[in-house]
Amino acid sequence: MQLECGNRRLDLSRPRVMGVLNVTPDSFSDGGAFLAAGQAVARAREMVAEGADIIDIGGESTRPGADPVSIEDELTRVIPVIEALHGQVDALLSVDTSKPEVMRAAVAAGADIINDVCALQAPGALEAAAEGGAAVCLMHMQGEPRTMQADPRYENVVTDVAGFLRQRVAAAEAAGMARARLLVDPGFGFGKTLAHNLSLLKHLPDLVDSGVPVLVGLSRKSMIGKLLDLPVERRLQPSVALAVIAVMQGARIVRVHDVAPTVQALAMCAAVEQAE
């Protein structure tokens, strides 16, 4: 299984690590740490050295309660970092955005993947994503960051999320994007209760059956805090455990803040997967 990212390919026969690079002042776990482009570039190089296959560069926090960021501010944050890293690191570059204008500029600056927590639903997003040939991650979110955790409800969270992602894959294909360019993501923590998140993780194979590679983001999230009563700065071990569970359930890419321990854990998953 390969992911087509423009003229590059990512072999998904083994699980891959996407390192989180939040160029924001307010991300839930590391806001402000990498806001300056120089800090962000240094952090990206560190994550690549630790084994990250992808660097996911985001300029807008999507944490529950987050306020939207203007197009100009998001561009100012992410484009210089993508430009500085393009062709300079041995990793694919992903832009974490829902805005068509940022998608276009990021791909023009060298982004290989568009990671959209809104699954290309914004007006013009399908067209913007189709243009440049970048791979696209389509993620499920119920509602919007500001209010999504108020009272999330589903008929059946697994079939509802799977149905939504199937529909977004179809929309992307109808807009001219080959399935080989697509990823899907159930959106842990995006309009989900703890029970919803656990059910989605338990039934992840149902999403994997769609035939589109699955990306998950569980790192440091509040479901860990709710299960283990741990503050965000003490969620490393459970984050790595969740990454292993997701991979053993069929996920092919895990989006994490802590690259080195996740790379080690996934290397063991890969060894077991490839054993006779």
Ligand SMILES: Nc1nc2ncc(COP(=O)(O)OP(=O)(O)O)nc2c(=O)[nH]1
């Ligand atoms: N595909 C995908 N993208 C995501 N982007 C942001 C976050 C939230 O985490 P983080 O970026 O660390 O926080 P913030 O949104 O506050 O910057 N989670 C996901 C995720 O689960 N899947």
